[in-house]
Each structure stands twice: as structure tokens, then as C-alpha cells.
Amino acid sequence: MDKILLAIEVLCGISLALTLLLLVAEFFFANYGDCEIDINNGDKKITAKGGGSLLSTLSEDKVFIPSACGGRGSCGFCKCKVDKGGGPVLPTETPYLSEEELKNNVRLSCQIKVKEDIAIRIPEELLSVKEFETTVESITDLTHDIKGVRFKLPEGETVRIKAGQYIQLVAPPYDEVHEPTSRAYSIASRPSDDEAIDLIIRLVPNGIVTTYVFEHLKEGDKAKLVGPFGDFYLRDTDKECIFIAGGSGLAPFRSMLYDMIEKGIKRKTTFFFGAVGLRDLYFVEEFAKLSEEHSWFKFVPALSGKEEGHSYERGLITDVVARSFEKMDNHEGYLCGSPGMIDACVRVLTAGGIPEDQIFYDKFA
Amino acid sequence: MEVTDIHPLVILFAAITTDNILLARFLGMCPFLAVSKQVKSSIGLGTAVVFVLTCTSVLNWIVYNSILVPYNLEYLQYIVFIIVIAAFVQIVEMAIERISMSLYMALGIFLPLITVNCAILGGSLFMISRKYTLLQTAGFGFGSGLGWMLAIVAMAGIREKMKKAKVVPQLEGPGIALIIAGIMALAFIGFSGVMKIN
Numbered sequence: 001m002d003k004i005l006l007a008i009e010v011l012c013g014i015s016l017a018l019t020l021l022l023l024v025a026e027f028f029f030a031n032y033g034d035c036e037i038d039i040n041n042g043d044k045k046i047t048a049k050g051g052g053s054l055l056s057t058l059s060e061d062k063v064f065i066p067s068a069c070g071g072r073g074s075c076g077f078c079k080c081k082v083d084k085g086g087g088p089v090l091p092t093e094t095p096y097l098s099e100e101e102l103k104n105n106v107r108l109s110c111q112i113k114v115k116e117d118i119a120i121r122i123p124e125e126l127l128s129v130k131e132f133e134t135t136v137e138s139i140t141d142l143t144h145d146i147k148g149v150r151f152k153l154p155e156g157e158t159v160r161i162k163a164g165q166y167i168q169l170v171a172p173p174y175d176e177v178h179e180p181t182s183r184a185y186s187i188a189s190r191p192s193d194d195e196a197i198d199l200i201i202r203l204v205p206n207g208i209v210t211t212y213v214f215e216h217l218k219e220g221d222k223a224k225l226v227g228p229f230g231d232f233y234l235r236d237t238d239k240e241c242i243f244i245a246g247g248s249g250l251a252p253f254r255s256m257l258y259d260m261i262e263k264g265i266k267r268k269t270t271f272f273f274g275a276v277g278l279r280d281l282y283f284v285e286e287f288a289k290l291s292e293e294h295s296w297f298k299f300v301p302a303l304s305g306k307e308e309g310h311s312y313e314r315g316l317i318t319d320v321v322a323r324s325f326e327k328m329d330n331h332e333g334y335l336c337g338s339p340g341m342i343d344a345c346v347r348v349l350t351a352g353g354i355p356e357d358q359i360f361y362d363k364f365a
Numbered sequence: 366m367e368v369t370d371i372h373p374l375v376i377l378f379a380a381i382t383t384d385n386i387l388l389a390r391f392l393g394m395c396p397f398l399a400v401s402k403q404v405k406s407s408i409g410l411g412t413a414v415v416f417v418l419t420c421t422s423v424l425n426w427i428v429y430n431s432i433l434v435p436y437n438l439e440y441l442q443y444i445v446f447i448i449v450i451a452a453f454v455q456i457v458e459m460a461i462e463r464i465s466m467s468l469y470m471a472l473g474i475f476l477p478l479i480t481v482n483c484a485i486l487g488g489s490l491f492m493i494s495r496k497y498t499l500l501q502t503a504g505f506g507f508g509s510g511l512g513w514m515l516a517i518v519a520m521a522g523i524r525e526k527m528k529k530a531k532v533v534p535q536l537e538g539p540g541i542a543l544i545i546a547g548i549m550a551l552a553f554i555g556f557s558g559v560m561k562i563n
Contacts, residue, residue: 003437010438014428014445018452029459087466115463 038084038119039063044127048114054086055110059226064129065122066229067168068184071110077184077229078109085118132157132225137196139219142282145203146248148188149213150196151223158194161187163259164234164252164334166362167197167227171212180224183209186336186362187228188251190258197225202248232336232362234260239332239358243271244321244345246337250283252362253336257290257297270298270324274317274341277305281312300324317341318348328352335361368496371562373504376497379560380508386484386491387516388550389557393484397517398542400475407521410475411514415507417457417479418488421450422506425489426499439493446489454480484513495562505562516553520545 032050037057039046046061055071055078058064069075076096082105089097093108112118134151142148153159161167168182189198204210217223234241234256243253253271260267275281280303287299302313302320313320318341325331333349335342342361349359386392393414400410425446433439458476461469479485488509492502523545532541 006436007438007441010432010436011441011444014432015448018448022452022455025456025459029456029463088470090470 032115035085035114036117037061037114038117039127040121040124041119050114050116052114053110054080054112054114054118054120057114058109062131063122063127064131064168064226064229065109065126066129066184066227067110067182068166070168070182073108073111076108079106080109081105081121082107082112083119083121085116086112087115129227129229130159132159132197134197134223134225136217136219136221136223139217142200143280146280146282147201147203147213148198149201149217150189150198151225152196153194159197159228160194161191161197161228161255162233163187163191163255164232164362165228165230166232166252167199167225167229169199169201169209169213170224170226171209172224174212174216177208177212181208181212182226183207184227184229186232186249186251186255188254190255190262192259192262198251198254200248200251230362232334232360234265234334235332235358235360237332238267239330241267241269242321242325242328242331242333242349242354243269244274244317244333244335244337244341245272246274246317246341247280249336249338249341249362251336253334254283256334257287261290261294266294266296268296270300272317272321272324273299273301274320274337275301275303277303277307278310316344318344321345322348322352325352328354331358333359333361335359339363368562369498369501371501373500375560376501376562377504377508377511379562380505381512381515382553383556383558383560384562385512385516385553386487386509387513388546388553390487391550392487393482393513394546396475396478396482397513397520397546398539401517401520401524401542404518404521404525406475407517408514410479411510411517413475413479414482414484414513415510417450417454417476418485418510418513419503419506420457421446421453421485422488422492422502422509423499424449424453426492426497426502429493442490442493443486446486450485450489451480484509516549519549523549 030051034047035050037046037048044063046058046063048057048061053071055065055067065078065080067075067078073092079101086107089102089107090111093111096108097106132153134153137150137152140148166184166186168184170180170182172180185199185201187197188200189196201210201213203214232252245253250273271287281301284301291297291299300313300320302315302317303310304316328349331354333354335345342363346359350356380386383389387397396410401407428445428449429442433441433445454476488506492505497505524542527541536544
């Protein structure tokens, strides 16, 4: 008996000693003290505790660099120029950086660990990105797996967006999720509506934020939004527009269309909305009405499923687009949807004759 | 001749060549096959093994002889050695990240992987079963690490050259790698008996 106890004691003692040693080591090695982050050559200086990622350290001080994946290193959006500090480029970053960017010290801010004083440069307007404490005004079921959520801004607060931009919704910790998590959603409301923001959110199986929205968020709840971000907006040309959306990718186009109507832009526009079955369609009447009222706008929903009893276009959205145009020599493409859909659509549009730099898209990574 | 009389340097050289932990004892085969496609990464992994094997052998010798032996708890050696190795690797990883980012990048994922490399545990168990002194253990650990590195770098070199060679399709990849390992082992075992270390 004594022998067993002794064995347990010795084992526990050794484990305890090693744990203490690890803690001491962590205190010495992983403690980077206070680091200074210099933004845009002295425009703003932040002193923060080292050890965290640059992205999260900045956001704690209310500087928000856009990130669609929330710092997992899978979207490649959170790029910033690092002039000083930051260490060598990590293998997790290289897939997202072009040679030009590597030469110019562009890095992914979510992969950089703040260990020393860092000097970075970010676009001026990011310093004006704001964090909003909104109230959920309404939640509408649009389809079986898509909800429209309207967030009311606090009294006196306004938001300036460009139609097509996106904003990040921050889900607080819930259930098994212990960290606040943010994901990007395109804004569906018109820019002139500066008191509230509409988002269209599709349930992603096991998605942290979408699950939160679908199972926990109620009308009247508080919700944190950060933004707006993004360079997905209507370019100032007079070319004919081809809008292609799938699923919740309809959101930015709703915003863009209302913006065009309000501003009196009458560029010829065709909006293709791809879905599988009738149950995946939403806002169809609204867009059909717009298309009746405005001769320059045409709305084309297309269903890829085998369902009967509807008069919409049939087939994959790429095929529908391809057969709708004889040539696309004076067109611009705007795409929003899953990466697979976008890649396929880019191929169709470039094959039709649209140069790649005139195709704009938001990929849901 | 008693084991304790063998000079640590002899043990060191023997551990590199005649008693190579990989090619004579076949310990640490998994990373040997998996990470030996490029010389560069095999050097990275080899360096990490040399360092960890040397340090953990010495550490484990101290823990074994100053804690386990006095309490007659020698049978706990397996679990204790593994904990010590795991903790040591953790500390080394933190230290390297702090001190040299370029070394940290070079070692990358290899460092944490080493915790479960059986050559590391094997090194600690051999020095116990052969009743080495502390100095001999240091020589043995360092030599075993170097021997392991020598073997994996040589293997990677051969495999890089092999890229251009035509291999029977059924034997491509791990198959031919095992055959090469076998031939290399034969060459190393040919020297056995030149130096006796246990």
C-alpha cells in the first residue's frame, strides 16, 4: 500500500515540478511586456501587452482591420504593411501574398504575433471604421436556412456605407464557444438608410456565428457590429452590369440596386440569382417589382433542381448566364456567393469576353 | 571491461556509427520515412532531434538516479521519462520562439512532433539499461542524435537522387524507402563489433 502511495506521490511531485517549471518558463519567454504599435507613421500610437496577434491587439484598441474569417488565416483579407517588427513571413501567410506584396512587406495581421515595437501602415479609412452596439430590431425567416436580420444603430449614431460593402457581426461567447467570434456579412440595406443595417445570414452547419444567430439571437438583443469594410461596390463606368448571386449573396446587390435607383443610375443591369429549388428563393417579388418599374433592370432567378411548376430559368447559374448573352464585350461582372460558384462564373464571364479586372467579387471564405 | 570504463567519446562515436539508433536499433522510423523527402527539412528535424535527445537523456538520467532509484520506483521510468520529454520540448519551443524566430521557423512542426519520437525515449531507456554514468549518457545522447540525423540526411539525399530513377510502381514511396533503409542498415551493421559499448 505504501509503495503505491509513494509511487503516486513521486509521480505527482514530478508532474507538479514540471508544471511549475513550464509556468516559470512561460512567464519568462512568453511575456513580451508592453509593445508600441505605430500606425501610419505616427497617426496613431497604441501601447499594448505583447503576445497576442496583431489583428486582435489592434481591435482591442478599436482599430479594425477587415477580416472575414476572424483571424484563422483562411481569408487573406487582413493585410497590412509592416515597416518595422513582425518577424519573418510565416508559411501560413505566403499562400495569400503575391510577390509584389512580399516585396512591399505586406503581411497578414492575424498571423503576426506582437513581440516587439511594430510600425504598420493601413488604409486611412480603416482608422474610421467603427464598432456599433446595435439592437436587433427584427429577424425574418427568408427561406428554410436564410434569415434576414435588421440591426438598429444606437440613438444618434450613423453609418456611412458604400453599397456592396460588408460588416462584421461579433457573436459573444456561448455554449462551447469561449471567445467572441466575428464573421463578415454583406449589407443588404440601402446606404441612405443610416439608422439600421440589414444582413442576410445563411445557416452554415456548425458555423459559430450563424449558429448563434439561428439559435440564440432574439429580437431586442444587443449585437456588436464592426465595419463597414470592403471594395465590392459598383464601379463608376457606363458598362452593362451582370450581377450574379447565390444563396445569401443576394445581399450586396439589393443594396446596390436601391442605391442605383436613388442616385438615378440607369445602367443596363441583369441580376442572376441562382438557387436549387423554389424553397431557396426569397425577395423574388421585390426584385420582380423593381424590374417592372425600371426598364434598365432585369431579374433572372434560376433553379438548378428538377422541380416542376415554375417558370424560372432552369439549370446551373453558369449555364443560364452563358446562354443569356451572345457576347459580353461591354459588360462588367459583379459576383457574390460561394468560392466554387464564383470561380465557375469567372470562367464563364472571361470566356464571354470580360477582362478579369472588370469582374468584381466577394467570396464567402 | 566494465561499462563504466568506456570513454564517453567512444560511446559518442559508437552511437553515431556502429550502434546507430535508427539503422541498428530501428527506433524513430516514422519520421525517418515521412520527413526524408528533402535534405533541407531532414536537416531541420535532425537538428531538433540532436538537441532534444542530448538534453532529455541527461535530464532523465538525473531524474532517474536522484528520484526514482532512491525510492525504488524504477518501474515508473517510462511514464516519468515521457513527461520529462514532453515538458522539456514545450520549454524549448517557447525559448526558441523567443530567442530565434528563424530557427523556430526552420524547425516548425518538427519540434512538437519530437515528443513522440521513439528514438528520444529509446535513448533514455538505453542509458538506463546499459548503466551509463552521467558523462557517458551525455555522449550517448549526443551521439545517438547525430547518428539519427546522419541517417535521415543520408536517406533524404538518396531519395532526392532517386526522384529521377525509375522505381517499380508498386514500390514507389514508402516501399522503396524501406528497402533503402534496409540496405543502409546492412552497411552500418557491417561495422558492429568495432566498438563495444554495452
